[in-house]
Structure formats: structure tokens, C-alpha cells
Amino acid sequence: MPKLYDIKLKEYIFSTRFKNNDFKDFIDFSDDFVVSEQSDILSAEKAFFAWEKYAQIDSEKPFPSQEFIFDMEAKLLMVLARMELNWFKIDSGRLKEIWVEIEERIKSLEMEIYDLVWEKFNLNSPKQLQVILFEKLNIPTTKKIKTWFSVDNEALEYIWQKYPIASIILEHRGLRKLQTTYVEWLLKTLNPNTKKIHTTFNQTWASTWRMSSENPNLQNIPAGNWYAEEIKSCFISSSPDYKIMVADYSQVEIRVLANLSQDPILLDAFKAWEDIHTRTAKFLFWDKEITSEERRRAKTVNFWVIYWISGFGLSKQIGIWPAEAGIYIDKFYELYSWVKKYNEELLVKARENGYVETFFWRRRYINNLNDANRIIKWQAEREAVNMPIQWTAADVIKLAMIQIDKLLNTWNYKSKMILQVHDELVFELYKDELFLEEKIKEIMENVVPFEAKLLVEIWVWDNWKKAKK
DNA sequence: CGAGGAGCGA
DNA sequence: ACGTCGCTCCTCGA
Numbered sequence: 187m188p189k190l191y192d193i194k195l196k197e198y199i200f201s202t203r204f205k206n207n208d209f210k211d212f213i214d215f216s217d218d219f220v221v222s223e224q225s226d227i228l229s230a231e232k233a234f235f236a237w238e239k240y241a242q243i244d245s246e247k248p249f250p251s252q253e254f255i256f257d258m259e260a261k262l263l264m265v266l267a268r269m270e271l272n273w274f275k276i277d278s279g280r281l282k283e284i285w286v287e288i289e290e291r292i293k294s295l296e297m298e299i300y301d302l303v304w305e306k307f308n309l310n311s312p313k314q315l316q317v318i319l320f321e322k323l324n325i326p327t328t329k330k331i332k333t334w335f336s337v338d339n340e341a342l343e344y345i346w347q348k349y350p351i352a353s354i355i356l357e358h359r360g361l362r363k364l365q366t367t368y369v370e371w372l373l374k375t376l377n378p379n380t381k382k383i384h385t386t387f388n389q390t391w392a393s394t395w396r397m398s399s400e401n402p403n404l405q406n407i408p409a410g411n412w413y414a415e416e417i418k419s420c421f422i423s424s425s426p427d428y429k430i431m432v433a434d435y436s437q438v439e440i441r442v443l444a445n446l447s448q449d450p451i452l453l454d455a456f457k458a459w460e461d462i463h464t465r466t467a468k469f470l471f472w473d474k475e476i477t478s479e480e481r482r483r484a485k486t487v488n489f490w491v492i493y494w495i496s497g498f499g500l501s502k503q504i505g506i507w508p509a510e511a512g513i514y515i516d517k518f519y520e521l522y523s524w525v526k527k528y529n530e531e532l533l534v535k536a537r538e539n540g541y542v543e544t545f546f547w548r549r550r551y552i553n554n555l556n557d558a559n560r561i562i563k564w565q566a567e568r569e570a571v572n573m574p575i576q577w578t579a580a581d582v583i584k585l586a587m588i589q590i591d592k593l594l595n596t597w598n599y600k601s602k603m604i605l606q607v608h609d610e611l612v613f614e615l616y617k618d619e620l621f622l623e624e625k626i627k628e629i630m631e632n633v634v635p636f637e638a639k640l641l642v643e644i645w646v647w648d649n650w651k652k653a654k655k
Numbered sequence: 656c657g658a659g660g661a662g663c664g665a
Numbered sequence: 666a667c668g669t670c671g672c673t674c675c676t677c678g679a
Contacts, residue, residue: 362674569669
């Protein structure tokens, strides 16, 4: 495998000629050309930015595993280039139908709103909406923002029971979002010849070393409500010979936390294949039969406590009083006492060294841990606590992607990896290669020999829509 | 064109 | 003041 800087030297010329996305105008979308040229250009871009970023790190003190990380990113570079060439097929006909359906609903919601206020105004303008709600209708304000009072979802949800107009605005806004950001943007970025979506993966732009995706961003396709699921079902396989396979890391962050903190209760729960949210719920709510509502609350607690959230923040999340939320947080640390100890020691070390490290010794320098301003200090602490978890999770899936790509390529399988969404991989699975499902699950779960084993869930369908968890 | 408000995902 | 990050949309004023 060539080193990243070798790739960079070889491809530098391309990256300077085709900065950013300008190159798309030069691409002839006939198949041969795409495979050879575009691959070079995309790799070049990534190599260029990756090299720049590593050059920065090089100027810092060297640290043990730099070569390992460097090697991983270099290998991933090629994997991403291949993924971008595979593209995701879209059912554009259905997408256009959805656009029309949404448009009709939006029009009727608009009429309802204009009727209620006896006036036409621009619903897309928060400024105009503020005037209508807070001056014309005299609705009490709830949340201050820089300029005046907020009309965001949180504010509207607070008043919708007393003022029905709020719920209409909420629905209207949600549908506009789907229509413009997703349906229209997907149709715009769709390649008309191949009916496929070409996203660009950025390997090195995110400060967290997560990947990002743009033109279009395929990492924030909505899910949950009816229209959102309809949009997801428009992501289809490129031919009837292929299925869409989704492989999803289950609770990856809390499993990573278990392994970093070595908390015995947490480790045991995972080793015994217990449901971790129920485990927490049993402790929070006194060991009786756990209702689904209690499990849901415990899930939120598990999820947020690893982000070092305040009692105030947690209370807003689950709609309880701050004092009660504070009790949940204390309880969490009582049960998983090593997690608390681990976080405290991590912060002590971070203050001494000025940095924190991930499982793979990626390093993050953190400045404001001793800032006199509490707000800034807390933010730095959250960053310090978060980073080893989030970044380790990002590395886990990167390593898995490299191995899976190797598997698919050495045996010349027809199945392809087409997308990464942080803890989820999407494949086109060829009909004669269904056995790859097990192999891929095996790779993903064992790519890092954690004590609390990683768990991967897999779905296979005709499209990207999947059952709600 | 950029800031600000808003909202989607992980 | 009280998860983080990234991408995209729209408006509005310079």
C-alpha cells in the first residue's frame, strides 16, 4: 500500500486543476471515463486535504500510533473513491410523485394558515412569522434569541395546544424541509443518464475525524415519519439482481464507553447480552417489571450521560424537572461507578497533558479546561469526555470498511459498498452472494477485539427504507 | 455574498 | 448557559 504522501505527490496535479466540485462539469458520464478519471480526481482531492491535515499534526509532538492512523486513512482513501464510483440508484419517477403529493399538502396548509390570520405572508421567513404570532395574534413568547423571540419547533411545540396555528405551521415547515432539502435536492443532483446519486465523501474535513458527505449529503436523509420513509424507499438497487443491505452498529458508543472505562457492570451486561437500556431502567426504577416508557427514559439517560450533559439539559430532553434529571444522572454514576471514575481521571490527565486520546491514540488538544468562565470550561470538559468515545467509534467503522472493501475486491465479488452513515454501512448485495451478509457482520463485529463485543444488525431489502426500531 | 434562523442525521 | 458535529434551505440587508 502506498503511503498517503506518495498518493498526494502523484495526484497533486489533479487536485489543483479540479478544486472542489468544479470537476463535475468536466466529467463525461459514459461508463469508462467515469471509472478511470473520476476515481483519480476524487482520490486526489482527498489525498490533498488528508495530507494537509497530517502535515499539521506532524508539527505537534509525535505520538505512538501515528503510523497506524496514517496508514488507516491512506487505505480508507481508496475505499471511499471506490464507493463514490458505485453510486446509489434512485427511483426518480416515484420521487417526483412524492414532490407533487407534498406540494398539494403544503398548498392546503398554507390556505389554512392564511385563513386563520386573515393575511398572506411568507411562511418561510421567521421574521415575518414572529410579527404574525407575537404582535398580530399576541401569543406569549417563550424563548429568546439574538434578534428577538424564537419561532423554532421547540417554541411552537410549547404553545400548539392553546394555539392550533402552531401545529399547522409545524407540519408546513416539516414538509417544506423534506421537499426542498431532500426531494428537490436529490432530483437536482441526480445524474440524468444513470439515474444515480453521486455523493462526495469528505474524509478529512470534520474536526472529529468522522466522515461527511455532500452534493448531496446522504448522511442526513430523514427517517421516521411517513413522507420521510417514502423518500428513503426511493433509494433502490441498480438492477433486480441486487438487493440493498444495511448493516448497523447497535449502540456502538455505549459499547465503546464500556471498553474504555472497563466498568465491570457495563461489561458484564454486554457480555451477558443483556439489553442495556432495560438494565439501566431496572436500577433507576427499582428492579420491578420495566414498562416501555421506563425503558425509553433509561435509553435517553444512557444516551445523554455519555455526552456529559447537565441535569438541566437532560430535563429538557425527557420533559421532567431538572432536580429529577439530576437524580437520574447520579443514579447512573452510582450503578456504573467506573464510568464516573474513568471520566474524572480522564479530565485530570487532560488538564495535565493538554490533550485526550482515543482507543487508537488519536490525540485531541483541548485548551479551555481551566478557563475562568464556567461555561467555556464545561464545554471543554464535554469535548474532552466525548471525544474518545465518538472518535473511537468513527475509527471502528473505518477499519471495518477497509477490511470489507478488501474482501469484496480480492474475490471480485459483484456486491458493492455504497454508503457510510457514521454507524451504518449500506451495500448492494448481489443475488448469488447472499452469504456475504454473514461475512460482513463477522468483520464488523470483530474488527476491534473489544471485551464488550460489538453488535451489528443487518437488514436486506429492495430499498433503503427499513423497519423502525 | 454572508449572517442569522431553522432543521435533518449520527 | 447548560451534547457535539456537518450539510442545506430560506430570508434579508449590505
